[in-house]
Amino acid sequence: MALEITSAATDPAMFDLPWSIPLEDWPAEHLAALPRGISRHVVRFVRHGGTVIAVKEIKADLARREYAMLRALGRLDLPCVKPLGVVTGRETLDGMPLDACLVTTHLQFSLPYRALYSQVLRPDTDARLVDALAALLVKLHLAGFWWGDVSLSNTLFRRDAGAFAAYLVDAETGELHAELSDGQREHDLEIARVNIAGELMDLQAGGYLEEGTDPVGTSSQIVARYRSLWSELTGVERFETGDRWRIDERIRRLNALGFDVDELAMSTDVGGTTIQIQPKVVDAGHHSRRLLRLTGLDVEENQARRLLNDLDSYRAALDRLGDSEEIVAHDWLTRVYEPTVAAVPREFAGKLEAAEIFHEVLEHRWYMSERAGYDIPIEWAVADYVHWVLPNKPDERSILGVDTVAMPVLAWDDDEAEPRQTR
Amino acid sequence: MATVTFDKATRQYPGNPTPSVDKLDLDIADGEFLVLVGPSGCGKSTSLRMLAGLEEVNGGRILIGDRDVTNLSPKDRDVAMVFQNYALYPHMSVAENMGFALKIAGVDKTEIDRRVKDAAKVLDLTQYLERKPKALSGGQRQRVAMGRAIVRSPQVFLMDEPLSNLDAKLRVQTRTQIAALQRRLGVTTVYVTHDQTEAMTMGDRIAVLKDGLLQQVATPREMYDAPVNVFVAGFIGSPAMNLVTVPVTQDGIKFGTHALQIDRAQLSGLGSSAIVGVRPEDVELTTNPDGLALTVEAVEEMGADAYVYAVPQDKSITLDGSGEGALAKPFIARTDGRKPPMKGSTIYVYPKADHLHVFNPADGLRVN
Numbered sequence: 188m189a190l191e192i193t194s195a196a197t198d199p200a201m202f203d204l205p206w207s208i209p210l211e212d213w214p215a216e217h218l219a220a221l222p223r224g225i226s227r228h229v230v231r232f233v234r235h236g237g238t239v240i241a242v243k244e245i246k247a248d249l250a251r252r253e254y255a256m257l258r259a260l261g262r263l264d265l266p267c268v269k270p271l272g273v274v275t276g277r278e279t280l281d282g283m284p285l286d287a288c289l290v291t292t293h294l295q296f297s298l299p300y301r302a303l304y305s306q307v308l309r310p311d312t313d314a315r316l317v318d319a320l321a322a323l324l325v326k327l328h329l330a331g332f333w334w335g336d337v338s339l340s341n342t343l344f345r346r347d348a349g350a351f352a353a354y355l356v357d358a359e360t361g362e363l364h365a366e367l368s369d370g371q372r373e374h375d376l377e378i379a380r381v382n383i384a385g386e387l388m389d390l391q392a393g394g395y396l397e398e399g400t401d402p403v404g405t406s407s408q409i410v411a412r413y414r415s416l417w418s419e420l421t422g423v424e425r426f427e428t429g430d431r432w433r434i435d436e437r438i439r440r441l442n443a444l445g446f447d448v449d450e451l452a453m454s455t456d457v458g459g460t461t462i463q464i465q466p467k468v469v470d471a472g473h474h475s476r477r478l479l480r481l482t483g484l485d486v487e488e489n490q491a492r493r494l495l496n497d498l499d500s501y502r503a504a505l506d507r508l509g510d511s512e513e514i515v516a517h518d519w520l521t522r523v524y525e526p527t528v529a530a531v532p533r534e535f536a537g538k539l540e541a542a543e544i545f546h547e548v549l550e551h552r553w554y555m556s557e558r559a560g561y562d563i564p565i566e567w568a569v570a571d572y573v574h575w576v577l578p579n580k581p582d583e584r585s586i587l588g589v590d591t592v593a594m595p596v597l598a599w600d601d602d603e604a605e606p607r608q609t610r
Numbered sequence: 611m612a613t614v615t616f617d618k619a620t621r622q623y624p625g626n627p628t629p630s631v632d633k634l635d636l637d638i639a640d641g642e643f644l645v646l647v648g649p650s651g652c653g654k655s656t657s658l659r660m661l662a663g664l665e666e667v668n669g670g671r672i673l674i675g676d677r678d679v680t681n682l683s684p685k686d687r688d689v690a691m692v693f694q695n696y697a698l699y700p701h702m703s704v705a706e707n708m709g710f711a712l713k714i715a716g717v718d719k720t721e722i723d724r725r726v727k728d729a730a731k732v733l734d735l736t737q738y739l740e741r742k743p744k745a746l747s748g749g750q751r752q753r754v755a756m757g758r759a760i761v762r763s764p765q766v767f768l769m770d771e772p773l774s775n776l777d778a779k780l781r782v783q784t785r786t787q788i789a790a791l792q793r794r795l796g797v798t799t800v801y802v803t804h805d806q807t808e809a810m811t812m813g814d815r816i817a818v819l820k821d822g823l824l825q826q827v828a829t830p831r832e833m834y835d836a837p838v839n840v841f842v843a844g845f846i847g848s849p850a851m852n853l854v855t856v857p858v859t860q861d862g863i864k865f866g867t868h869a870l871q872i873d874r875a876q877l878s879g880l881g882s883s884a885i886v887g888v889r890p891e892d893v894e895l896t897t898n899p900d901g902l903a904l905t906v907e908a909v910e911e912m913g914a915d916a917y918v919y920a921v922p923q924d925k926s927i928t929l930d931g932s933g934e935g936a937l938a939k940p941f942i943a944r945t946d947g948r949k950p951p952m953k954g955s956t957i958y959v960y961p962k963a964d965h966l967h968v969f970n971p972a973d974g975l976r977v978n
């Protein structure tokens with residue numbers, strides 16, 4: 188059978204990878220790092236033309252399905268890994284057929300949750316991860332995606348100005364509909380609750396969780412967080428005709444949560460004394476879109492919020508409230524943001540994303556100013572930060588753990604005492 | 611333990627023109643292993659979620675035992691939806707791996723211990739309870755994964771394609787294990803799959819769904835021997851039943867030169883043609899000009915048996931799926947592996963008299 192690569196981006200160099208070898212035996216020279224854990228399928232990170240790709244060996248029909256699903260999710264602008272292609276028709280040199288491969292782009296600066304837990308953590312890390320996952324689930328559900336395997340291991344996390352932004356990594360079980368029924372959403376929530384509790388209990392048993400953390404409690408939080416976000420985003424609100432300010436108020440609340448309202452349904456009752464509103468189409472990325480429009484910077488939502496705040500204080504401090512927002516934004520970018528980021532030595536560039544460094548420098552300046560009792564200029568803050576803080580941070584550009592939590596169940600030939608550890 | 615009844619249960623998703631599950635009538639006996647099977651999108655998961663209390667029921671009722679649960683929340687139904695995460699947590703002991711779902715459900719510790727010990731006994735895992743999964747063999751790990759479901763001891767188990775992402779070998783092993791275990795425990799189980807082989811090997815009875823409509827409920831044997839319509843006939847069995855559209859004359863159904871014996875009364879319902887179904891193993895194959903003339907395209911030898919792939923010489927004869935635009939589908943016959951016909955040769959085939967399936971092309975229903 189002939190090797191066949193289905194891909195949206197034509198990349199002939201992809202043929203040069205050793206597809207005739209089972210993925211778990213790929214020579215080290217191709218690999219970006221050796222995987223640390225075991226996942227259900229064999230997954231490897233591979234160096235490829237200056238980037239890193241993730242290759243997962245999986246049955247052809249499932250690979251095609253997952254590829255198509257990830258593409259569909261990407262078109263809907265949902266946070267997920269980017270699919271590169273599907274490789275089928277693989278066989279060994281002596282003609283034995285091999286499973287297909289799904290190829291995705293490695294998501295830079297993403298952190299599998301297990302990698303996070305092997306670092307020193309801020310105390311509320313579990314809560315922040317669960318928040319990010321709840322927000323991701325709401326976004327997916329709003330778009331009509333039923334996940335079917337919601338878990339921490341199927342999510343990648345990126346730092347986002349003190350919080351986390353969550354990305355979907357495993358779409359194998361997903362289904363896309365025009366709209367989900369309440370039952371489908373409840374089903375996903377139940378799956379999330381059980382999986383997350385299991386994953387946290389496992390970390391606890393391994394001694395990675397802080398003393399006093401409650402896996403079951405934390406996992407139920409996802410349900411609570413999800414529900415409150417969902418009802419804020421989709422709930423019906425009624426008020427007297429005179430209270431029309433509540434329309435603006437609702438939109439402002441949604442903006443603050445990071446959502447734009449693209450369509451709002453409004454109606455009055457028969458007598459015309461009460462108004463009823465309900466957001467119909469909401470779009471995540473309120474702050475990041477605004478920042479992108481003003482500065483061309485493409486960053487996570489909370490980072491964008493942070494950067495916009497700094498931009499606003501820049502504008503106020505320079506007394507340029509009368510100038511056009513675009514012009515001030517351009518000045519801020521070239522005079523504040525870019526010099527700050529450029530002050531980071533090249534060798535530290537792999538530690539954190541630029542926008543996250545900027546956020547940390549702002550935090551650092553705040554602490555320095557508080558200690559000093561006066562405002563510290565950002566130039567001093569970045570110098571101090573680069574000298575004292577940044578060198579001690581781990582490199583997070585390419586944390587390459589295949590970090591599925593689970594120990595796979597294996598086929599057995601007899602009840603052998605020593606299991607094969609290969610899959 | 612309990613019976614399960616779907617009583618004209620209907621679910622239509624908002625925005626859809628037709629119900630995804632349409633007036634489903636199904637009685638499941640206490641302790642029965644019922645498999646819901648059908649192609650993707652036929653309504654299997656929806657039916658299961660309706661039973662679990664996760665999907666709103668728009669019409670009809672659902673009963674567990676004598677209790678109408680149509681409007682009960684999932685936690686008041688005493689059913690366990692088993693999503694088989696066939697993977698174990700490496701830092702947790704076997705006992706913890708088995709009991710964790712109970713812990714989430716808020717069951718107290720002594721009760722968890724008791725149920726885990728009971729399950730371990732059933733699964734022959736008692737001496738491994740304190741070990742980590744890494745120290746177990748493949749078969750033991752598999753039993754631990756099953757123990758997770760058992761400890762919940764619900765009235766009804768619900769399983770939605772639990773084997774779909776396992777590799778072929780593990781899938782075969784696991785389905786045997788699940789079926790054996792279910793029989794041992796005797797807990798009523800509704801199991802969903804799109805794979806008819808899985809359905810046939812596991813179920814006490816099988817319910818075939820298509821486009822939200824129940825086609826047939828029967829034991830695997832009945833389903834195989836007497837499919838009620840063309841869809842079930844083509845769906846159940848592997849390789850699939852040959853479905854040949856042939857002319858009907860005064861004297862009966864003409865399968866090439868062979869006249870098929872069929873009841874006068876049954877014949878009268880048919881128009882000028884009939885769809886004749888014959889399973890590959892029920893084919894009489896001769897070189898005498900008796901039956902439908904076929905040209906052999908390929909022969910697959912499997913030791914004792916051989917599969918013969920052949921196409922009708924009379925091009926007006928259509929095989930199901932061979933119509934315009936569709937890939938030509940060959941007629942498949944199983945024959946003696948020691949003397950299979952040669953590729954390119956002409957053979958004649960007709961159905962064995964006691965294994966004949968006749969369907970009316972007008973409505974697809976079985977007539978004999």
Ligand SMILES: Nc1ncnc2c1ncn2[C@@H]1O[C@H](COP(=O)(O)OP(=O)(O)O)[C@@H](O)[C@H]1O
Binds near residue numbers: 228229291
């Ligand atoms: N594109 C990617 N970028 C970063 N990490 C990835 C990527 N694809 C897979 N991974 C890592 O590999 C792990 C296993 O991948 P996943 O698709 O969940 O496989 P499985 O089907 O075996 O669960 C994920 O948990 C994630 O840590």
Ligand SMILES: Nc1ncnc2c1ncn2[C@@H]1O[C@H](COP(=O)(O)OP(=O)(O)O)[C@@H](O)[C@H]1O
Binds near residue numbers: 366623624626630655
């Ligand atoms: N949220 C939804 N909105 C509209 N249609 C849906 C929704 N969920 C499922 N469906 C449709 O209902 C039918 C049955 O789906 P499902 O029960 O998932 O099928 P199966 O499990 O047999 O593959 C399919 O046609 C599917 O597209």
Ligand SMILES: [Mg+2]
Binds near residue numbers: 340341357591
């Ligand atoms: Mg996964």
Ligand SMILES: [Mg+2]
Binds near residue numbers: 654655656
């Ligand atoms: Mg389904």
